[in-house]
Amino acid sequence: MLVGHFGVGKTTIAMQLLERKVKHIDSTDGIDVYINQCLYDKESRTWHTTDFLEFWISTIITYARGQQANYPKIVLIGTHRDQLRNDAALVGIKERISEQFGKLVTLKQLVVRDELFISARHMNDETRKIIRNIILEEGQQYPEFGERIPARWNALQEKLLQRRKDRQYVISMDDVKSMNKELPSPLDEEELEIFLSYLHNMGYILYFSSPALKEKIVLDPKFVINAMRSFITCKRFVKRSLQGNVWKKMRLTGQVKKTHILTTWRASGLEEHTEHLLGIMKKLDLVTEPMIYRSGKQVAADFFVVPCMINADKPEGCTVSRVEGAQFVLEFSADTILPPAVFNRLVCSCLALWEIFERHLYNGMVILKSGRYHIIKLDRQVDKIVVTISHTERKVPDIQLCRAMRQFLSETIDRIVSLYTTSSDSPICCTSSEIDADLEILQTVSHCLQYL
Helix, strand or coil: CCCCCCCCCHHHHHHHHCCCCCCCCCCCCCCCCCCCCCCEECCCCEECHHHHHHHHHHHHHHHCCCCCCCCCCEECCECEHHHCCCHHHHHHHHHHHHHHHCCCCCCCCEECCHHHECEHHHCCHHHHHHHHHHHHHHHCCCCCCCCCCCCHHHHHHHHHHHHHHCCCCEEEHHHHHHHHHCCCCCCCHHHHHHHHHHHHHCCCCECCCCCCCCCEEECCHHHHHHHHCCCCCCHHHHHHCCCHHHHHHHHHHCEEEHHHHHHHHHHCCCHHHHHHHHHHHHHCCCCECCCEEECCEEECCCEEECHHHCCCECCCCCCCCCCCCEEEEEEECCCCCCCHHHHHHHHHHHHCCCEEEEEEEEECEEEEEECCCEEEEEEECCCEEEEEEEECCCCCCCHHHHHHHHHHHHHHHHHHHHCCCCCCCCCCECCCCCECCCCCCCCCCCEEEEEC
16 A cells, blocks of 8 residues: 655656656546544645654554554655755654654554665666565565465456456456356355455455345456545546536535436446445445435435535534533544544444434534434544534433444444454465355454443
8 A cells, every 4th residue: 555645756656666657747636535634834734744644654553453563564665865965864854753653653663764765756677676675575574475365266366357457347246156157166155255355355356245235346446446536536636527616515515416426427437337336335434325304204315425525624612502411432542543534434324314413514523413302413533533412402311312322333333443454363264175264353443432
């Protein structure tokens, strides 16, 4: 995974390592999903490199945490060495990295070497070789490196890869089963499920075993990414996707009309897979169909809510009731951050059950309405989510609602966290032809619920 803030040279490095020519130096489009939590000077709008580093390092150790000490490894690559005055400046940078991030991660996790400070636009073969070797060297130290998989998986994987090369990006489960039957040693139904899940976890395909999604497999995850960034994008690339006024409304309210998405996808040739693409986005809690009541009856919404696109700041001291109500906290462990994506996905799940109260949907906060008298506020803070449940007329809210809400949030967070787990401490396969179906899921974010 290659991460970093806008314009530092991520694409340039990737193209250089792939030995492909860098045709231009314009910054490329990324998916503007996460609202950066970096500190910056609001007056000068100045962002500091160490702030971006802190955000990305915190995010990596939050999502990629395992049970092995000193993992995951984080390789830091400096892309503008040609702008340093002398070697002393490089020494100072390395010292600041050690001082600032020594408490956030173990120094053994950070790979900081002189050879990794380069000029990205003027890389030669020797520099590329050095970077590749360092990445390979660090990767080979992972406990999972060299884990064996059944040889017969390769044959089916090659068939799927060929379909992707032929630009068939979505395939039906029936087609996969037909290809499997043509193999000299076909996989049985249980092993086929494990095989597809393995490819999904490795990032090769997108496959979900839920009934609504299991009949189709996305052979290239970039296909879904391209569909998402047609409306989940940043201002710089609005002209390539939705009209400017539609995008501005989505940034303010988090709402986008279903017709706008369908029109955009139709123009991009994605219309055939609309339902599956929307199903994946709902599964990942990137979009949701909100609950809407009119005259006491639930009605179908003609729009989706996209919480990750909202940039409206939450108001200070926002209260909607004369009383404080009951509070409880979803508190994340002290050495992790609370990624905005986790909160946004939680909001999506809530909006499928409760109605937004008087348009109170902000970046980092949502206020919901339950029945005629109860108000629910979810407020994202640095390492926790504060939940307040109030009754508009009484001091004490309904205890059954409080318990139900607490259980719902706990179970939903568990489900959201599981979306980020992609590996196992147990072998995926046995040394024999027997398949180990008992794959242990790693919990990357530890959390607990407690009453204040």
